[in-house]
Amino acid sequence: GGSEIAFREKVGLLAYSPLAQGYLTGKYQNGNLPEGSRKALFDRLQRYEGVGSEEAIASYLNIAKKYNIDPSQLANQFVTTRSFVTSNIIGATSIEQLKLAVTSIEVDINEELENEIEEELRKKQLKALWDRFGLYLIAVILIIIMSFGGYEFSKYLGYKNSESASDQYERALEVLAEENNIDAIEIFESLVNESNGYKYIGKKENLNVN
Numbered sequence: 001g002g003s004e005i006a007f008r009e010k011v012g013l014l015a016y017s018p019l020a021q022g023y024l025t026g027k028y029q030n031g032n033l034p035e036g037s038r039k040a041l042f043d044r045l046q047r048y049e050g051v052g053s054e055e056a057i058a059s060y061l062n063i064a065k066k067y068n069i070d071p072s073q074l075a076n077q078f079v080t081t082r083s084f085v086t087s088n089i090i091g092a093t094s095i096e097q098l099k100l101a102v103t104s105i106e107v108d109i110n111e112e113l114e115n116e117i118e119e120e121l122r123k124k125q126l127k128a129l130w131d132r133f134g135l136y137l138i139a140v141i142l143i144i145i146m147s148f149g150g151y152e153f154s155k156y157l158g159y160k161n162s163e164s165a166s167d168q169y170e171r172a173l174e175v176l177a178e179e180n181n182i183d184a185i186e187i188f189e190s191l192v193n194e195s196n197g198y199k200y201i202g203k204k205e206n207l208n209v210n
Contacts, residue, residue, distance in 0.1 A: 003084055012086030018079040019091065023048045025072045026061045036093075052128060059120045067113055072097070076104035078117065 006013035021038050039045045064071040080088045092098040
């Protein structure tokens, strides 16, 4: 969205709500509704409660816990360290929240931590795609498998038919060598009904015998 445009057009981005209106602090987890919170006061944060949001937030909180980082500080520093962000617009309703926001620049997002966050993001994106298009994807895969299987089976039948026609042709030549023209003609006539190259060979040999 906007971040991609800012990056490609080399325009500074002023990022607001780095904590997703408090959701990334974990205070709304498991249905909690703290008194005095934005959600309790205004009840207009449903955009952070879409399908998969709770699982995504839980994954993020687990990462913060794993690295022993305050989740609000990790969220703030993650936004601040994006190359396309000119300024991170923080929000605080208490001195304690302000201190956490300001000191978030001390959080070290190393390569390992960055990769783990990105990996969780990829997982959520893939899951979202699967939830949305999974049935269509399965249908496409089945169509491809059936088409390929049908093609291979058709090739197999063609091979077996050619093999059978080859045996008949060799038998006809043997009968012809024994000067049994009538039996040879019958075999060549049967080859004329084939759908492969022996059809034309059968016609030719039949004419030669006659």
